[in-house]
Amino acid sequence: MKNEEIFVKELPYQEAIKTGAIAIFEEKYGDVVRVISAGDFSKELCGGTHVKRTGDIGYFKLISESSVGAGIRRIIAKAGRKAVREAYEDSQLLKAIYQEIGANKQNLLERLTALKEELKEKDNHIQTLKSKLVRLEAKSSVNLEQINGIKLYWGILEEASLDNLREIADSYRQHPNTVVFLVSKSPKKSILIARSKDLNYDMKAIIKDIAKPMEGSGGGREDLAQGGVQKIETFNSALEVLKSILSK
Structure with a gap:
């Protein structure tokens, strides 16, 4: 490592630029500037305090580097005892x-x-x-009713993600004439409604109707829709809306 001597000159700004000194674009300079030179590899404008030789810097720890202009990088570092520490x-x-x-x-x-x-x-x-725990809970929490020849599975689960609700719904709706309406209290207040492929109900339209009593919203496909709600306690009102739709 070379221990280059550092030279300091004060020059008019334009004269300093003509000598090849680098000016950082985001800095503001006065009419007279301080030109710092180290060997044949560095010459720039600077107003700070500087060491007399490059070796005086001692241990040098790079903190960050960034671009401040075309072909110019700014290096932020710690030096000396603080860097060693x-x-x-x-x-x-x-x-x-x-x-x-x-x-x-x-x-x-x-x-x-x-x-x-x-x-x-x-x-x-x-x-x-x-997933296994959710499926076990579903066995005791999901109810079955017959509505107009349709098997309606419905229930409220204490803790189930939307993925869990979809998995449970898929296990039921693989059978014909089936509609599934599920709600989860946690981790988010979620609702899901799905049907078997042989039915023609539009679930993405129905979910908007059944979500209203629960102060929620949702969307999805014609065979499966999902969403979020604010009030789990109004589930029965939403269930009655769904039963009314299926009864027609």
Whole structure:
């Protein structure tokens, strides 16, 4: 590393530019500017305090770099004792991470990849268990009524995602003459209505009618629609609206 001497000159702005000094476009300069030169690789306008030689900067820790103009990059860094202190703190933090996850410098990335895969597998397992629990809840919470020759399955589930509601609805509507109306209290107040393929009801239109008593809205396809609501407690009113539609 070279320990280049730094030269400082005060020149009229235009004269400084003619010498090849770099001006940062977003900075404002006066009529007389301070020109800082280091070796044959750096000459720029600057009003700050500077070291006498490049080696005086000492340890140099890059914080960020960005573009400030065509072909010009701005580097933000820490130097000297503060930079050394921060590097030491980073090193200590990294050592703590190594110890926490059972890794070292050589296998850190490999260990992180393995941990991510483990978390992914566990998350998938958790989602599978949640689906099983929702299906078990559905067996005790979903009711069946016959309306005008149509099997109407309806129920309120304590905790089920829209994916869970779709899965439950699909298990029922694979049978003919079937309509399914489900509501979930958590994680979001959601509603879903679906029908078997042999029926002609437009679910994306019906959901707008049954969502109104629950202060909600929804949309979807002709065979399946879903949405969100504000009031679960008015479910019975929504159910009566649906029964009225199916009775016609």
